[in-house]
Amino acid sequence: MTLRPPPVARARTPALAAVSVALALLGPPAPARAAGTGPWTAAPAAGTADARRAGDGGAPAAGGRASFYVEGAPGTVSEDRLSVVNPGERPQTVELRATGPWISLAAPRVSVPPRTRADVPLTVAVPAGQPPGAHLAAVVATAPGREVRVPVAVRVSGPALSALSVEHLRVTGAGRGTEIHYALVNRGNTTLAPRLAIRGEGLFGEVLRTAPRTAPAELPPGARVRLTERWPDAPRLDRVRIGVTATAPDGTRAAASATYAPLPWLPPVLAGAGGLAVAALAVRLLRRRRARS
Incomplete structure (x- = not known):
């Protein structure tokens, strides 16, 4: 059963109007492994099948995204979701924060029931007037004894100018x-x-x-x-x-x-000395000319 969150507001406001997460039951664990053997994880949201495999072993599925990537012109607003998976038998509360000012999370923390996935919406808003180039940030998920950093790579498009x-x-x-x-x-x-x-x-x-x-x-x-x-x-x-x-x-x-x-x-002394030498030479030549005449 999946509870879909309401659409994230696209208006460029510093805070989101509502906070919501999508909870998805991960189903029974794989027969070869007991439930609760893996730690909670945080990664960019994937499809339902990928999320189910992540719950079985507590790690993102092979081929899933390891980081967020956003590319767009200044003023672009992109939406995505952070998936927090709890494969254990006890509820898990995870604190969430972003290291970049362009990233807004729908919730500062999320409580994930046992064997459940919570999808937290996030937005990346590139400021208007931002020059082209690459920028790195991260979404950090923390709980007692564990911290997970999910990289966020933002590339601002536009003509490059070197000066x-x-x-x-x-x-x-x-x-x-x-x-x-x-x-x-x-x-x-x-x-x-x-x-x-x-x-x-x-x-x-x-x-x-x-x-x-x-x-x-x-x-x-x-x-x-x-x-x-x-x-x-x-x-x-x-x-x-x-x-x-x-x-x-x-x-x-x-x-x-x-x-x-x-x-x-x-320099002034040398210039003055040079001037005096020139003047002395001129006087000497003048005297010789007079003596000859």
Whole structure:
């Protein structure tokens, strides 16, 4: 005997208007096994035959779904059911919760009679304006001494856009204490794992070049990460132009540059000294010309 739940409201409200579950008797256990030998289980709802086999041994039937999968555009609302199976001889109360904000369960807990299956409706609502990409969450069922996590994979469809920027590049310190600071920002709607390279060009040539390497962590859409690179062999008497380049696997590229002068007074002094040398040379040439004439 099966009691069907009323249809789940499709309106985009944070809570469901009614809570209901469908209870299905699992029938007599298989002759080769005694009832109550398996623990309760939680999995995406399957057909009646699959549920009956799950009750016999306390495990989801072969070929049944091990996780929820939802794919749709922003604003999509999908409905499904979580099946909690109790193959034992005593009632079982299971607490239910979702790890993602997009998932709504019809009930925070369910009490399952012996040798019975309870189907709990759930909805997955993709927020309007959500950028395309993959998102992972789970439905967690817990009871004393046991916890079951059922994965929920959501793929938001739509055009993919890769965009990356390198921001707030600056160099601090001097000598062995020199550090390069910058930020990576994912401006697109896809997760990026860019490779980073740093180059420094001084007055007399290249003074810094790092081999391209992958960023410490992947950048999901909208993420910002601040990074610091040590530069212990930075020159003390030079004016260096530092450049940071970030390149994603799909070819998306971003770069930024900044100027580093460990002695900020050195360039003006050198420029002044050069000007004085030019002036002295001009005076000397003028005197020679006058002497000849």
